Amino acid sequence: MWAMTQWTQDTLVDGEDREAAGAGRLSGLFERLAVGKTDALEEIYAACADEVHGLALWRTGSAHDAADVVQEVFVRLAAGRARLGKVRNPLAYIRRMTHSVSIDLFRKRARRREEPLEACRFVEATGDSPERRVDAERASKLLAALPAAQREVLFLRHFTGCSFAEIGRITGVPTFTAASRYRLGTRRLRQLLGVES
Amino acid sequence: MKRDKDGDLFEGLHVPHAPAELKRRVLDAVAESDHRNASPTIWDRMWESRPLRVAWGLATLGLLLANAGLSLPTSTPRSEGDTRTADRRQAREIHELLALPQVEISPRAEARFFGTRPRPEPTEAPDSSGRS
Numbered sequence: 320m321w322a323m324t325q326w327t328q329d330t331l332v333d334g335e336d337r338e339a340a341g342a343g344r345l346s347g348l349f350e351r352l353a354v355g356k357t358d359a360l361e362e363i364y365a366a367c368a369d370e371v372h373g374l375a376l377w378r379t380g381s382a383h384d385a386a387d388v389v390q391e392v393f394v395r396l397a398a399g400r401a402r403l404g405k406v407r408n409p410l411a412y413i414r415r416m417t418h419s420v421s422i423d424l425f426r427k428r429a430r431r432r433e434e435p436l437e438a439c440r441f442v443e444a445t446g447d448s449p450e451r452r453v454d455a456e457r458a459s460k461l462l463a464a465l466p467a468a469q470r471e472v473l474f475l476r477h478f479t480g481c482s483f484a485e486i487g488r489i490t491g492v493p494t495f496t497a498a499s500r501y502r503l504g505t506r507r508l509r510q511l512l513g514v515e516s
Numbered sequence: 517m518k519r520d521k522d523g524d525l526f527e528g529l530h531v532p533h534a535p536a537e538l539k540r541r542v543l544d545a546v547a548e549s550d551h552r553n554a555s556p557t558i559w560d561r562m563w564e565s566r567p568l569r570v571a572w573g574l575a576t577l578g579l580l581l582a583n584a585g586l587s588l589p590t591s592t593p594r595s596e597g598d599t600r601t602a603d604r605r606q607a608r609e610i611h612e613l614l615a616l617p618q619v620e621i622s623p624r625a626e627a628r629f630f631g632t633r634p635r636p637e638p639t640e641a642p643d644s645s646g647r648s
Contacts, residue, residue: 360546364539372534382532389534390542397546398553442529451528458529478531508525 345409352396353404360397367410370479371417377474378421378467380439384428391420414479414489418471425467439463441470461511469504476501 345366351359368389375388395416396403406412441462444451462470471490475481481489486497562568627634 357550361539361543364542368534368539368542369531372538373531376532386535386538386541389538390545393542394545394549398549440532442526443532445528445530448528455529458526474531477526505525512525 346406349403349406349409352400353402355400357397360393363396364393367413371413373478374414374417374471374474375421376439377441377462378418378471379425380441380463380467380470381428382439384421384424388417388420388424391424392416395420411485411489414475414481418489418491421471457512461508464511465504465507469500469507472497472500473504473508 345363348359348363348366352363371392372385372389375385375392376382379385379388392413396413403409439459440455441459442455444455462473465473468490472486475486475489476483483498483501484494486501487494490497492500562572623635626632
């Protein structure tokens, strides 16, 4: 699959080339959707759903809310399809939209949240190793202790390979703030893990 | 993409994929949203279309101005002389209507029509010259 997102550390090689190719194809899909070819939406979903879901999950801290964010993002994409032909960077557009919808939903549901953040699985183990599963559970608990904004920057930097400038544009903060959030987040995570930086 | 120097933090871990059943839910939601927005009413279209809104506003304004123009009194009131002339014209018309020409019916024609005996012919006044 040409999906741009890098879900494991082992698949980071040639990520830039794949991302460029994916962005080009995504632009084509956006143009097709803009002229009313709705089947393009399924391909866009196949390409971006995992990343949209991951970003929403790390931002909202809830699997239920993340699913709602994915739904809302694609409903908005379809509703505003006429404008998609003019979008220059479709992936950044989808990431910004995901961020925006996540914030809206998070604010709306913050007071009546049923699922505690500790229960959210932010990461899963690659493979069937029991030790990895324990690591994944521990990492999820530690990530739950981080502020949502720092978690979001960690996700964007670590799993999608965005630069701090791109992260700043997606989250609507200056590049310096994005970098600062990343630094604070990793430092805090290392402290919780007991790893020296 | 470069491997991040903090990559070891998540080594051997990955972010959960979107649930498989979510795709159907999303596509259904999109279809429902499309259906909801597919048939806007005339009011929706008017509200969303600038030219239609402008046209509606101009039409309303035109009707208001026309109504105001018809309701206002005329700016040049009729003078007393004009009124008197008009009254005289009306009186003359009424007089002409009342002064219809009289129809002379002869007694014989009248008797033939009604089937009665004819009235005696009116005697003509003797000519002042003495001829009958």
